[in-house]
Amino acid sequence: MAGCVVLPPDPKREPILRIETRMHTGTIRRVAVDAAGRYLVTGSDDKTARVWDAASGKLLQTLRPPMGDGDEGKVFAVAISPDDSMVAVAGWTKTAEAGYEIYLFDPTNARLLKRLVGLPGPILDLEFSPDGHYLAVAMAKGIRVYYREYWNLALSDDDYCDSSFSVDFDPTGRRLLSASRDGYLRLYELGLEVGRLPRSDSDGYPRPSSVEPPLKRKALGGYFPYVASFSPNGETIAVGFDDSTKIELLSAKDLSELYLSDPLENIGKAKLTNITWSLDGKSLYAGGAYIDKTTLHPIIVGLDAAAKNLFLRYQPLSYQIMDLKPLPEGHLAFGADGPTVGVLDSQGHRVWESHGSILDYRGNPARLRVSGDGTIIEFGFDTLDANGNNHRDTAYFDLTRLALQLGEAPPQARLNAPNTTRELQQNQGVAIGGKFDNPSLKPRIEADNMPMSLTKETVPTGLLLGKDSRLSYYDVPDRQRWETVVPGAVFAVNPSGDGRYAVVALGDGTLRWYETRHGKEVLALYVHPDKRWVAWTPEGFYYALPGAESLIGYHLNQGVDHEGKFVKANQLKERYYQPNLIARRLSPEGDRLIAEAVGRLGDVRQVLTRGLPPKVELVSLDAAETPGDYWLKVRVIDQGGGIGPVSLQLDDNEVIQARDPGIPGGSGDIVTARISPPSGQHTIVITARNPLDVASDPISVPLQVQPRSGQPRLHLLAVGIRDYYNDATLARGVRFGAKDAQAMARQFQAQGAKLYAPGKVEVLLDRQATRDGIVAAMARFKDAVTPDDVFVLYLAGHGFAFNGDDYHFVPADASFPDRDTLRRQSLGEALLRSFLSAIKASKTLVMLDSCASAAFFDGRGPGQKGAIERLATLSGRAILAAAAEDKMALEGEGGHGVFTYALLEGLGGVADRDGNGTIEVGELADYVQDRVQEITLRKWSERQVPLRELNGASFPVLPRP
Missing domain, CATH: 3.40.50 (Rossmann fold)
Incomplete structure (x- = not known):
């Protein structure tokens, strides 16, 4: 209808659970640095971009663009303006029907400033011009250049036969270079000058400026040029390939070939995909990976500017180098699969390196073993030590006991490995499962090159198929019962013995249980490399070891024009921390218990859509007239979900509730509380909850209290x-x-x-x-x-x-x-x-x-x-x-209950194991735990653990x- 404005749909409103370890959990696709080399920006498949201090590796900000299910929200490209005032983020960023989008963030506060909309395909690379006035975009089959002052299109070229993964400005900002998997390099003479681009034509719509067709040349070093980069003086171009170890040097004047180097020609199956120059132009760096037998190894090489002499070889603790960027003083930033981000010095020594805190379940899928009812699983995983050596470990998890232990499960657990066959292993490499003799389904599987796992279910007869980020169930012979999107590549899958659940090991570092009737997720487990772990249900109920509940949380989209918000699981502790509910999730009454709990407490996916928790700001902390007492004032700001109680914790102890639930409070209310901490150094943690018990981000206040007179x-x-x-x-x-x-x-x-x-x-x-x-x-x-x-x-x-x-x-x-x-x-x-x-x-x-x-x-x-x-x-x-x-x-012991008998013994002196004359809480707990187990095992052949x-x-x- 004429005159009507069609608004783009909002991104997904339902909260999206994410793992949050203050590091990426997915492949780091791109790295960007500002002109001064102070900040490093990374973009990842985990749907975040992150800003780092380039010198120390400290995480400064997490940028959260809108996201959805599946691929929606994956970040393939990042760029930071030379003056570090803006970060551009894009990738599979399509939350509106108008096309793909680029998000522009303020890196100091992670606020979303603006969107560029209407791009025809996923964005694969972003680059600001040296003066910061233009932003170049590489896409699937095309490029764009935007003028930053008005965000008008300065250039648009869709005459590509395949994806472009690289755009680069020359030092003047007036020439642009692109590389495409169609085999061609393209050099654009832009002639761009600040202020010369009209804001819009008379109809109010921006138009691309007139640019001559690019100089176009077929690359010779490989079939698929991936990255092409101008030298700092703008005279030479270096090209890296996605299918080759060759590095091609070209003249920046006419793209004529100068030299073709192959620094890894004797290393076997390898590729040097990424290429960059040092800031002084004296060195070239290339990164990629090589395969040793069946293992993928990352590699970074350094060569002189002529690409003739190799002077550096470095192997980060990762799998494949995805991007390189130069830093001052000859330093080099890199991003990698794994995920890994880091910085090398000019000698190739590690300045800092940060790794994703996820266990790697790649490898032999048969290492995932499952009990008959699915409550006990054994899983193999790989870790890398500080020297880059790979270690293969095994652990098992007992849901009913809420216990994780290293090593293989005891024989009485009766775990079953996937039913593997030689035929499938030969045909599919990483596939496992029952005999595969379905000719109509086989081509469908073989046509997909993504990571794959297969297993044959026993009750009812069927096939579970995991490939990339999908899990499917097929009836025999050829009927797909269901398919569900899963939050990572499927590395292993195995059904429980009773056929009720499919357990999968995923690329996001989680193990998840899906019921086999409809493919609905019922339970998930994340194990940190330090062995902290957290388990949760889609409804939001969870159990976590101390310190682990902050490792997961929920991304909340706030509309297309706003950055996403993140609510950690420990902000939901009051309502959703439910150990017994997790322990019984797979029991026969598990569905009923979950339904009853949702009836009482609500589903987190509905609770979080009713508004964010309040925000708390410290106003003052002033000494009162009485020694050791303090007046605390905080401002509580409503963020749409209302204001409930304000709680104070002293050194993790719940000590006071400064506002009772239900007391009205407007945005910006001042809450005052008088507190009396004990003598010594303390931390006061202040939180506010909304009426649905969703807590704010806590604020921590250190406090030194002078000793009071008198004996405690x-x-x-x-x-x-x-x-x-x-x-x-x-x-x-x-x-x-x-x-x-x-x-x-x-x-x-x-x-x-x-x-x-x-x-x-x-x-x-x-x-x-x-x-x-x-x-x-x-x-x-x-x-x-x-x-x-x-x-x-x-x-x-x-x-x-x-x-x-x-x-x-x-x-x-x-x-x-x-x-x-x-x-x-x-x-x-x-x-x-x-x-x-x-x-x-x-x-x-x-x-x-x-x-x-x-x-x-x-x-x-x-x-x-x-x-x-x-x-x-x-x-x-x-x-x-x-x-x-x-x-x-x-039965008891010594005229008392067993537990109290052990307490009295321990308090009587035997718990003083360090011999300092006092029984401390930890000593008493250790003694009682050991003593009760000893007594109960001796008297009743059953170990009771306090x-x-x-x-x-x-x-x-x-x-x-």
Whole structure:
């Protein structure tokens, strides 16, 4: 319709999970440097560009263009303006129907400044002119040149028969050189001058300026010229090839050949794809890869300007050199597959080198073995050491135990390797699987040159096919049931023995489980090379080892004209950290449990589309009149998702909630809190959440607190229950509860006086330990405990996990007509966390000797261990817990429950393993863990492993008697 403006569609609104290790996780396609050589920019298949300090390798910014599924958003090209004021980013960047786009970023704050739209194909190279006034673009079958002041087209040439991977300006900026896989080099005489290009014609649309047809010449060093580069004086052109080790030197006047060099002619199968000159023009550098037997090795060579004498050979810790750029003082920047980015000095020595933090699953796909139900997997992976030597390792992951271990899985795990056949290995090289005798499907597979894995499923009969970034399931003989896009090349695939799941090892460093009926992803695992790991579901529920939850997060598109935002998984911890739910994801009731959790908590893909978390800014931190107290003021800014509670953490301990949920707050609100840290050096971490519990990026404030006068005091609240007087069904399994609490109180009172001043001690036994009685006692401790004190909470009785991950301690007056009633009568996670956060002492130890009776545990989750771990993680307090089964508590040891018996032994002095006269939290945890396992294995031939979550606690608990 005339007069109507058709707006391009927004990019995908649904959050996209990404791995974030402060380094690329995909191949680094391009490298760019500014004129002064201060900054280095990289673009990657992981759909980000990154800005680095060229001297130190420090990551300065991550640029996040809009992205989508599959290839959408992959960055193939980057350029930084000579004055470092702008970074251009492009590639498979098509989020609008108007064509492909180039994104222009401010590198100082990662803000998206502008888009250039309407390009006809993926962008493969970008280059600013030496004066920064023009931007050249190489594309699939064509080039463009934009005038930066108005972003008008200065040149457009689509007369290409194949993709152009290289554009380069000469030192004057008036000539442009391109190289194309159609075999030709093209030299354009642009005649561009600043200010001479009209902003637009009368109709308001920009027009290309008139440029003479280029000088066009067939390259001779190979079939596919990849990079062509002007020498710094503009007189010579060097060309590198995608299918050859030759380097061709041409005259920049007429493209006549000067010299053809082959520095790797004796090395075998190799190619030197990338080429660049040193800034002084005295040297040439070329990069690529060669194959030694079956292994791909990267290589960088240095030659003199005539390309006749080889003076440098360097092999980074990578797989293939993708790009090279010169830096001042003869230094050289490189980007590589692997991924790897780094800088060499003029002698070829490494200045710095940064590697992707992903395990490499390439190689033998048969190293992926899977248990019958898919809950245990064994996987092989490769790593490179500091000397560039490749190491092949094996690890296994047990989902039900939430445990990762190096080495092969034990035989009782009964893991199955993929069903390989000689025929497929011969036909496909890297393919594995069952006998392949389908003639109609075979050509379809052989026509695809991407990385491929095959395996034959047993129930039902069929074929799983992984190639590039797709996973497919075929019925026999020739029916594709489903195909799904996966976030990386498929390096291995193997079904579970029951045929319910397909486990795949991917090029993004993850292992993922897909159900075989419809190809839906149900679970993913990322293992960092340092062995931290995190597992998650598409709905957002996750479990992570300490420090690992920051390794994943969600990219949120903000529209076509805005940079993407990134929300880390630990910003969603309050709602989505669910250990038990992850442990039971593949169980028969896993789908039901996930559906119930989504009903209570929501799917992260819907929660994050309802608005970003607030932003927090520090206003002031001022000393109060009372010594050691401070007034903290922060500004909370609404970013569309609303404002909820503001939380403060002291050295990772949850200490205060400065705004209650639901209190109205407008953008820019000032929140004030009075804090009382203990003496010493501390870090205060401030976050704000929106009403859906999505937290802001935290801000950290260092604080030095002077020592207070007086000796620290030791406080203990001990609760022990044997008599559940309202319900006899609860009496089983807690025979020692009251006795254990009394013994614990005696131990602390007897030994504590040697190290601490007397503090508040309360012991609640049986009928004293009602819900109201415990809550009232907790309230009395809130005012009694000071920041420099030590506080110990001991609970013995029944405990259980409600909804899989919320820990509840059952008071003496509870009854069990049904689970919901029991939950309401118990002291749940929220109440316990609220109490612990109100205790001013950062030196807090929680000891839980609670068991879950089979009388009221319905098997919906493994129960306490995951729930207590969640409590420890969210509260930031050190927790030791038994989480024992019935028979452990009933049998006991030495007149006590096994866990408390080991605690009393350790506190009695034997845990002082370093002999310094005090029992510290870590020492006590080590002793109890070893002792409980020894006792339970000896008495019942079953190893009981106590839970320990110390959150970095290292303070003395008691002196040695």
